Amino acid sequence: MTVLGGIGFTAPWLLIALAALPVLWLILRAVPPAPIRRRFPGVALLLGLTDAGAVSDRTPWWLMLLRMLAVALVILGLAGPVMNPQAERARETGPLLVVLDGTWAGAAHWPQMIETLRGELDRAAADDRTVAILQLTRPETPVFQAANTWPARLAGLQPEPWQPDSAQIDVAIDLIAQTDAASAIWIGDSLAYEGQDKVLAALEALGSLSVIQSGQNTLGMTPATYADGAVQLSVLRAAGGPARAITLLAQGRDPAGNPTTLATTQAAFSDGATDAQTEMVLPAELRARITRFEIQGGRSAGALTLTDDSLRRREVALIAGRTDREGLELLSPLHYLRQALAPTADLLDGALPDVLPANPDVIVLADVATLTDSETANLTAWTENGGLLLRFAGPRVAASDVSRDTIDPLMPVRLRSGGRAVGGAMSWGEPKSLAPFRDSSPFFGLNIPEDVRVSAQVMAQPGPDLAERVIADLSDGTPLVTRKRIGQGQVVLFHVTANAEWSTLPLSGLFVEMLERLAVSSATAAPDAADLQGTVWQPEQVMDGYGTLRDAGTLPGIEGPALVEAPLGPQMLPGIYASDDRFLARNVLGADAVLTPTTWPSRITVTGFRSAPPEALGGLLMAMALLLLAVDVVASLALSGRLGSTRGAVVALALVLALPQGADAQSTDIQRGIEAASEVVLAHVLTGNADVDEIAQAGLRGLSDTLFFRTSVEPALPVGVNLETDDLAFFPLLYWPITPNQPRPSAEAYARLNDYLRSGGLILFDTRDANVAGFGTASPNGRKLQDLAAPLDIPALEPVPGDHVLTRTFYLLQDFPGRYTSRDVWVEAAPPGAEQVEGMPFRNLNDGVTPVVIGGNDWAGAWAVDASGNPMLPVGRGFGGERQRELAYRFGVNLVMHVLTGNYKSDQVHVPALLDRLGQ
Numbered sequence: 001m002t003v004l005g006g007i008g009f010t011a012p013w014l015l016i017a018l019a020a021l022p023v024l025w026l027i028l029r030a031v032p033p034a035p036i037r038r039r040f041p042g043v044a045l046l047l048g049l050t051d052a053g054a055v056s057d058r059t060p061w062w063l064m065l066l067r068m069l070a071v072a073l074v075i076l077g078l079a080g081p082v083m084n085p086q087a088e089r090a091r092e093t094g095p096l097l098v099v100l101d102g103t104w105a106g107a108a109h110w111p112q113m114i115e116t117l118r119g120e121l122d123r124a125a126a127d128d129r130t131v132a133i134l135q136l137t138r139p140e141t142p143v144f145q146a147a148n149t150w151p152a153r154l155a156g157l158q159p160e161p162w163q164p165d166s167a168q169i170d171v172a173i174d175l176i177a178q179t180d181a182a183s184a185i186w187i188g189d190s191l192a193y194e195g196q197d198k199v200l201a202a203l204e205a206l207g208s209l210s211v212i213q214s215g216q217n218t219l220g221m222t223p224a225t226y227a228d229g230a231v232q233l234s235v236l237r238a239a240g241g242p243a244r245a246i247t248l249l250a251q252g253r254d255p256a257g258n259p260t261t262l263a264t265t266q267a268a269f270s271d272g273a274t275d276a277q278t279e280m281v282l283p284a285e286l287r288a289r290i291t292r293f294e295i296q297g298g299r300s301a302g303a304l305t306l307t308d309d310s311l312r313r314r315e316v317a318l319i320a321g322r323t324d325r326e327g328l329e330l331l332s333p334l335h336y337l338r339q340a341l342a343p344t345a346d347l348l349d350g351a352l353p354d355v356l357p358a359n360p361d362v363i364v365l366a367d368v369a370t371l372t373d374s375e376t377a378n379l380t381a382w383t384e385n386g387g388l389l390l391r392f393a394g395p396r397v398a399a400s401d402v403s404r405d406t407i408d409p410l411m412p413v414r415l416r417s418g419g420r421a422v423g424g425a426m427s428w429g430e431p432k433s434l435a436p437f438r439d440s441s442p443f444f445g446l447n448i449p450e451d452v453r454v455s456a457q458v459m460a461q462p463g464p465d466l467a468e469r470v471i472a473d474l475s476d477g478t479p480l481v482t483r484k485r486i487g488q489g490q491v492v493l494f495h496v497t498a499n500a501e502w503s504t505l506p507l508s509g510l511f512v513e514m515l516e517r518l519a520v521s522s523a524t525a526a527p528d529a530a531d532l533q534g535t536v537w538q539p540e541q542v543m544d545g546y547g548t549l550r551d552a553g554t555l556p557g558i559e560g561p562a563l564v565e566a567p568l569g570p571q572m573l574p575g576i577y578a579s580d581d582r583f584l585a586r587n588v589l590g591a592d593a594v595l596t597p598t599t600w601p602s603r604i605t606v607t608g609f610r611s612a613p614p615e616a617l618g619g620l621l622m623a624m625a626l627l628l629l630a631v632d633v634v635a636s637l638a639l640s641g642r643l644g645s646t647r648g649a650v651v652a653l654a655l656v657l658a659l660p661q662g663a664d665a666q667s668t669d670i671q672r673g674i675e676a677a678s679e680v681v682l683a684h685v686l687t688g689n690a691d692v693d694e695i696a697q698a699g700l701r702g703l704s705d706t707l708f709f710r711t712s713v714e715p716a717l718p719v720g721v722n723l724e725t726d727d728l729a730f731f732p733l734l735y736w737p738i739t740p741n742q743p744r745p746s747a748e749a750y751a752r753l754n755d756y757l758r759s760g761g762l763i764l765f766d767t768r769d770a771n772v773a774g775f776g777t778a779s780p781n782g783r784k785l786q787d788l789a790a791p792l793d794i795p796a797l798e799p800v801p802g803d804h805v806l807t808r809t810f811y812l813l814q815d816f817p818g819r820y821t822s823r824d825v826w827v828e829a830a831p832p833g834a835e836q837v838e839g840m841p842f843r844n845l846n847d848g849v850t851p852v853v854i855g856g857n858d859w860a861g862a863w864a865v866d867a868s869g870n871p872m873l874p875v876g877r878g879f880g881g882e883r884q885r886e887l888a889y890r891f892g893v894n895l896v897m898h899v900l901t902g903n904y905k906s907d908q909v910h911v912p913a914l915l916d917r918l919g920q
Contacts, residue, residue: 007083009080025068066631073622092208094207095130095131097203098184101136103191105302106188107301108300110545117154120185121147130145131144138160182206184209184210190238211604213608219236222587226287226310230280231311245266247265248265249261249264249296250290251291252286252289294547300545300546300547301544314361314362317347319351320333321333321365321367333367334366336498337364353378363382367497368396379410385488388490390515394498404417413493415461419456420457432474453503457502469484480494528564536558536579537560538557539555539573540552543575682732684735684736684737685720695861696735701865703892724745728755733899734756734762735860738782740781744788747791806850818888819857826852859891
């Protein structure tokens, strides 16, 4: 193929004929020859007469140009022009092995990858080659088949949320060595991983190898952490590049429980950088509802990070050194602590030996001075394992000998005997204010109210470690809050009381903010294997390669050490895992993850994905040439005087071109109406999305075939309907797939839809999102459904009850799966008087047909078949998947029978009573 000006030509040698166009011009100008002029005296008698039928002695220049253009178009059309030409490859023979990385890094451009794979299969089919496909993330024995059998099975290929590990690489290399492939194509995800070079060597040993991969820069997110009052987020990219801003979304649930975006922020890559950090400062209540952070538009499992208990409510035990004074609640040592922590933590009450077995996140000791030896040992062990011990001073601590001569194990610093009072009757000084927090303090950035004053405190004994343990001090430099690390935990001491006796700090909002930061920051980093020894974690939700969460179902539990150490794979999926009341997130990328782009040796040919499939232009150019020749015929007739005028010729040509098309369209509409009225025809709403409409058409075709073979209903081929122009009265069932971007029908279309529903028609709304959301506004499709259905006259709805006629019109069913298996299927609610008669298995329902059925199980995807009757889309895996597809067909049969027969099955419950009345 020769490429000229971005257009390829399969027969470029024909373009030489364009050089003959000037010669053709000269020939046409010379024919007919100019007339010979002869002087004849009798012509003088004709002078002054006019000839109404004058004929040109030469072809006009514009007609010559028209003919030349028609000839040029014929030449170009025969030269085989191709738009978006692909680079020519040497013709190869023998079996072809296609290798896919199939990782999460390819999920963002998976449709383009599949389109590229289709092009390679088309080229292999043209060369009459057999093809096998091997996905490295799920290596299975390659099976070589005819290339034209693979396109229908490409929908079953999906990216996995992991990269190939060493075991999978070894299996893949063995499988490659056992094949008899003559050449290979490797479609990569542009991200390097261990063992990639071994696969490359194995493929090169087969023969020629070409590599195809996307040129996009892969993005990822490491797990979110919480530090100093803010959620810390980190975004990675595989290769450096120009400065770029990335939008990050905090996804969670609103107060009603619906998934929504709770907050957004920006992370900016500097020029050439491969990582970007940002933070989100969120209220504790809002932070506790976040379930994931994701890159906007990322669409891959690595472009998001799941959250777990590290951002949720903590358990805080409150213990006071003295009991509350009756009737003096404001003087209680724990009153202000309860008020500050109740909105953001779960509070525990009781004695220290009682609360320690509950393993709270934080233990607060308010003016508790002396602890027994066993209490000290247990509390020290708890702190070393990651707990936060928060202590407050008071009269008891000031009067005791705790941490005087030596530092107490559960005190951050040594204390001076007695206490310090300022601003009282016997004091020369004034109450002290707080100094600005240091940048190393967890309180850094908090605003200090001007009215916060400290009138008494316990004093810290100076020492070499005091400066590094002070995290808040007074304006005169006296330590106010000190902290010491113990193992994985810490001890924090407020040198004032927890109530307002010694300071006004508990009366301010600053007190709440300080406690919040300390309580939340007590969460330790990601646990290691030793911390989880002897535990078993049950998967609650797991992710696919696109980052979509699904219920884990019956997946087996994972031992604690394996949960943090085992590589991701089929047996260790990323997701949310639970053990007792604890939740732990296993994300695709770890805290120390680095994204590295794949580098290929210079000997390997690397190309990008196909931007658009090749498109032949020959037919279009030949059609244009024929049109110009038709115009030439009419113009020639006009110039020869056989038509009244040139204007009449143009009108005649327009009528010739326009009338047949209009007649065909009109006859098509009439014929369609006749066929729809004479037979049962299932219909689907055209959404404007070609892929969705194709699946809907194929799904109703598969359901029609099932009805034909299993029931007495023999439907004709299904049709797509345009709500703006088509009459809906011919169709008993209307399947309406929901897409986020489909336009809203006009008011006239809604009027026709309401007439259709009131006259007995049924619309099956399918949001096709049950794999990612429940029914409602949980997804863009669900929100679009609410918008589309708002003007419709839809009655009250309810989930399909167990005795609804849909469960038994033809098959006995309790579930209504499609490609997905959600139970959220809604129908018209039963009338208020529908009661179950004694002795009868079902309620007494009327004979109406529910006007709408709403769900998101993607029924058309499960029903869809190709022209040969083979399923187009995968449903589950193995026998379980085929069983699910069978149940989907049965639901479709029940639905059509319900539309055609009403609730006659419910009426059968009255048969015993009728027979009893008849005496039979």
